[in-house]
Structure formats: C-alpha cells, structure tokens
Amino acid sequence: MLLAALQGVSELFPISSLGHTVLLPWLLRWPVDRSDPTFLAFVVALHFGTALALLVFYRREWLRIAAGLARSLVRGRIDDADARLGWLLVAGTVPLALAGVFLESPVRRLFGSPALVSAFLIVNALVMFAGERLKNAAALRAEKALALLSFREGASIGASQALALFPGISRSGASIVAGLLAGMTHDDAARFSFLLATPAIFAASVLEFPRLLAPAARGVLLESALGAILAGLTAYASVAFLTRYFHSNDLRPFGYYCLIFGAVCFTLAVMKVIA
Amino acid sequence: MRSLAVVVALGCFALAVLYWLGTLQFGTSHPGPHHLHAIVFGVIGILALVWLRFQSGASRA
Numbered sequence: 182m183l184l185a186a187l188q189g190v191s192e193l194f195p196i197s198s199l200g201h202t203v204l205l206p207w208l209l210r211w212p213v214d215r216s217d218p219t220f221l222a223f224v225v226a227l228h229f230g231t232a233l234a235l236l237v238f239y240r241r242e243w244l245r246i247a248a249g250l251a252r253s254l255v256r257g258r259i260d261d262a263d264a265r266l267g268w269l270l271v272a273g274t275v276p277l278a279l280a281g282v283f284l285e286s287p288v289r290r291l292f293g294s295p296a297l298v299s300a301f302l303i304v305n306a307l308v309m310f311a312g313e314r315l316k317n318a319a320a321l322r323a324e325k326a327l328a329l330l331s332f333r334e335g336a337s338i339g340a341s342q343a344l345a346l347f348p349g350i351s352r353s354g355a356s357i358v359a360g361l362l363a364g365m366t367h368d369d370a371a372r373f374s375f376l377l378a379t380p381a382i383f384a385a386s387v388l389e390f391p392r393l394l395a396p397a398a399r400g401v402l403l404e405s406a407l408g409a410i411l412a413g414l415t416a417y418a419s420v421a422f423l424t425r426y427f428h429s430n431d432l433r434p435f436g437y438y439c440l441i442f443g444a445v446c447f448t449l450a451v452m453k454v455i456a
Numbered sequence: 457m458r459s460l461a462v463v464v465a466l467g468c469f470a471l472a473v474l475y476w477l478g479t480l481q482f483g484t485s486h487p488g489p490h491h492l493h494a495i496v497f498g499v500i501g502i503l504a505l506v507w508l509r510f511q512s513g514a515s516r517a
Contacts, residue, residue: 257509271503278496286485388492 184213185408188227189234189415192382193375193423195309195354195435196442200302203348204446207295207455218397223405225393228386230409234416235379242376246270262328266376272332273339273356273377278384280343288346296450301349302443308350309436312358316431327369334363339377349443353378357432371427375420461508468501 184202191198202224206213214220236243249263259265330338341359345352353374360370393405449455474480476494484490 254506254509257512259510275500275503278499282490282493282496283483388495 182408182411184223185227185230185411186415188224189231189412189417190419192228192231192412193235193353193378193416193419195305195351195357195432196439197302197305197345197349197351197354199345200298200305200349200351203298204295204302204442204455208446208449218392218395219401221389222392222395222397223401223408225386225389226405226409227412228382228389230411230413231416232379232382232386233409234413235375235382235420238417238420239376239379243379246376265328269327269330269332269335269373270376270380272335273342273373274380274384276336276340277342277377277381280340280346281385284343284346294450295455296447298348299443299447299450301347302439303349303447305350305354306436306439306443308344308358309354309432309439312361313431313433313436316361327365327373330363330365330373338363338373342377342381351435351439352381354432354435357427367427367431368424371423375424458508458511461504461511465501465504465508468497468504472497472501 184206187201187205188198191201205211245263246267249261249265250267252261253259253264253268259268338356338359341355342352344350344355353371356374356377357367357370360373361367363370365373393402446455471480472494475484475490475497478487478489480493481487481490484493
C-alpha cells in the first residue's frame with residue numbers, strides 16, 4: 182500500500198516515480214521482484230488508478246477537448262481552442278508512443294543498477310535547474326499561452342516525456358521544462374504536462390491490462406484493487422496540489438530534493454550499501 | 457502536403473501489417489508478431505489520414 186501511495190504521488194510530482202519505485206525497495210530492503218507476474222499486475226492497477234484520477238480531475242477539460250476533436254473532424258479544420266488543444270495533445274503523444282515501443286526494452290536493462298538510477302535522478306535535478314535558469318534568462322520574452330503553441334512545439338514537449346523511460350528522469354519534470362523553454366508559464370506547462378500524462382498512462386495500463394487477468398495475478402486482485410484506489414486518491418490530491426503550486430512557484434524545490442536523494446542513493450550504491 | 461500525408465498513411469499501414477504478421481523485427485526485443493508496434497503504426501496511419509482531411513478542409517475554406 183505504501184508503494185501504491187508512492188506511485189500516486191511520484192507519478193505527477195517531477196521526482197520520477199520509476200526512479201523511486203526502483204530505489205526505495207532497495208533502500209528499505211523490500212523483497213520486490215520486478216519481473217514477478219503478481220508485481221507487474223499490481224503496477225498495472227496502480228497506473229490505471231493514477232490515470233483515472235487525472236481523467237476525473239480534468240473531466241470538464243477532457244469533455245471539451247473530445248467535443249472539439251469531434252467538431253474539427255466533421256468540419257475538416259481546427260478552428261477553436263479546444264480542438265487545437267486536443268490535436269496538440271495528439272501531436273505530443275505520438276513521439277512518446279514511438280519511443281515507448283522502440284526504446285523501452287533496451288532501456289529496461291538499466292533498471293538493475295541503483296548507481297545508474299541515482300545518477301539519472303541527479304540528472305533530473307540538473308534538467309530542472311537548467312530549465313528554470315533558461316526560463317529566467319528569457320524572462321523578457323512574452324509568455325506564450327497554451328493555445329498559441331505550435332504543433333511542432335507540442336510534439337517536442339511530448340517527445341521530451343520519452344526521457345522518462347530512463348529510471349530517475351521524471352516525465353512531468355521533462356515535459357514542464359520543455360514547456361517552459363517553449364515560452365509557456367509554469368501554470369500552463371504543468372497543465373499541458375498533466376493532460377499529456379493522461380492518455381500516456383491510460384494507454385500503458387490498457388495495453389498491459391491482460392496482466393491483471395493472468396492466472397498468477399488472481400491471488401493479488403484485492404491488493405491490486407486497493408492499490409489502484411489508493412494510487413488514484415494520492416494522484417488526485419497531488420495534481421490538485423501541483424496545479425495550485427505552479428500558479429506562483431517553480432521547479433527548484435523538486436530539483437533540490439532529487440539532487441539530495443539522488444546523491445545519497447548514489448553514495449550508498451557506490452559504497453555497496455544498496456545493491 | 458496532401459501527397460505526403462497519403463504516403464505517410466500508406467507507409468504506416470504497411471509497417472503495421474508487417475509488425476502484426478511478425479515479418480518485420482526492427483526495434484523489437486524478441487522474435488514473432490509485435491502487436492503493440494502494429495497498433496502504434498496503425499494509429500499513426502489513421503492520424504495521417506486525419507491530417508489529409510484537414511488539408512482538404514483548409515483548401516476548401
């Protein structure tokens with residue numbers, strides 16, 4: 182259940198859920214076998230809960246986007262903000278889908294090294310610091326509203342999420358930084374990042390759904406259901422907090438956290454305390 | 457741009473079929489059919505057709 186709560190929080194906070202679900206079991210010496218069918222089924226349930234929470238939180242926005250997409254398909258042109266946002270999200274999801282199918286397996290081999298995962302967590306911090314610095318350097322540039330984002334910029338922000346295939350790099354952190362560099366405010370960059378996360382996490386959990394129906398997973402169905410509910414509740418609370426937080430704050434506190442946690446884990450890994 | 461959209465759509469559908477049948481193994485971790493790769497290319501092919509539809513809508517307007 183702790184893993185479920187951790188997944189719900191860390192999936193949306195820019196601190197890498199994958200990095201934490203790899204490092205914390207090592208740190209706390211939990212006997213987690215990441216290739217065990219029951220564990221994989223549990224993880225699918227947690228992702229499903231998280232995606233559902235995002236869908237519920239942005240339900241009005243998604244209804245408007247769906248209507249906008251349908252309108253644009255019927256008319257054969259994109260002539261309103263909701264349709265444009267919808268197609269921006271599609272443009273942002275395609276590069277991630279391609280990266281997911283082609284890069285996930287080779288990258289998965291990196292999961293076995295706590296030192297490497299810790300190093301990526303430090304890189305995640307440096308990416309956020311660099312993003313904030315570049316954003317401040319360009320502070321005089323007029324801030325671009327989400328509706329004015331080009332499709333190329335939308336696709337670039339979506340592609341930046343692929344960095345999160347590396348355990349330790351945060352999906353939301355990378356996409357918020359990419360949004361900031363495209364000229365968006367923290368507010369809009371975070372909103373676009375969370376909207377982009379919904380189809381990505383949903384698609385991942387739907388495609389992996391058969392794992393929940395596997396005979397080996399039947400023994401953990403109750404735990405998976407409870408885990409999904411807990412992950413969903415913590416994800417909902419996280420997105421509610423973060424949307425308020427980014428009204429007037431930036432990524433640096435998360436950067437400091439990732440830098441310190443990554444450095445501690447890296448030291449422990451090099452000293453062979455965790456392996 | 458319309459012809460490019462048609463080429464992209466046909467190319468993606470061809471890749472989707474090849475991955476589905478297991479004929480194409482590029483970027484895969486094990487031999488055999490790769491339905492996930494096929495689904496992704498099938499969806500991108502459909503999106504290319506949507507792009508074609510928008511090109512037609514824009515040229516009419």
